[in-house]
Amino acid sequence: MARDIVAIDVHVHLSDETTQKAKGDRTAQMARYFGRERPPVSIDEMADQYRARKMMAVIMNTRDETDPWTGKLALDEIKRCKDLGLSGMGELNPARQHFFANDVRFYPLWEQCAKLNLPILFHGGMAAAGAGTPGGMGIKLKYSQPIAIDEVAADFPELKIISAHPTWPWTAESLAIARHKANYYIDLSGWAPKYFPAELVHNINTLLQDKAMFGSDWPAIGVERWLEEFQQVNMKPEVRKKIMLDNAVKFFGLTL
Secondary structure, three states, X not given: OHHHOOEEXXXXXXXXXXXXXXXXXXXXXXXXXXXXXXXXXXXXXHHHHHHHOOEEEOOOOOOOOOOHHHOHHHHHHHHHHHHOOOOOEEEEOHHHHOOOOOOHHHHHHHHHHHHOOOOEEEEOOOOOOOOOOHHHHHOOHHHHOOHHHHHHHHHOOOOOEEEEOOOOOOHHHHHHHXXXXXXXXXXXXXXXXXXXXXXXXXXXXXXXXXXXXXXXXXXXXXXHHHHHHHHOOOOOHHHHHHHHHHHHHHHHOOOO
16 A cells, blocks of 8 residues: 555644534634635544545644643653654644744753654744634734744754745745755645745745645645645646655655
8 A cells, every 4th residue: 555655745633523622713713714614524534535545644743732831741742742653743833822933941842852853843924723813813923934943943953844834924934944954844735736926836846846745734725625736836747746755755754
């Protein structure tokens, strides 16, 4: 089966009944924002859907409440994820959790991840959560500017980082960091490909073709929609394969 894999989705969220209840009003708000209903889907059902597409979904830490502010509890959570054999930590969301990644108070967390060889997936840029609501549900975009993660990438060169989404309105900033820091990668999740900024398409098709990975942000963006629209993006065939499969295989050290 592994040899038949055509793609690896590096950004997937659980969306079963328990997870949806934990998110409260954000579940309905996100459904309105993305214009699609989000009925609960069990883990087994989700796995079956990916198998049917001959795709893999990388399992990272899926506990939405993982919070850098909890200190020792967060450190214990990192160790627990390593013991469970998970592939990394994420999605940590600075905008929703109100932290700057380059705040040295959180450096013990990043140090622990680097020590345990656990990549971190950080949300970057515009947040769909809270979008279109008064006050944005208290979510503050200043925390999700990629330049804060640049400092983390510099201070922890052994730590592998994925910056999630095209990071609009700071797309160019994230692309520059990916070009400058070997340990900083980007995923293309949470954004309909037909709306990809031109500078993003140009760079992942050329200079950054080894630094970008497919991610859907399922269930926010339907996988079928993402794949269909990505087919319409002007992309070299060899680059398309890297983004859909090869880059993730190398990043996570997978054997197919």
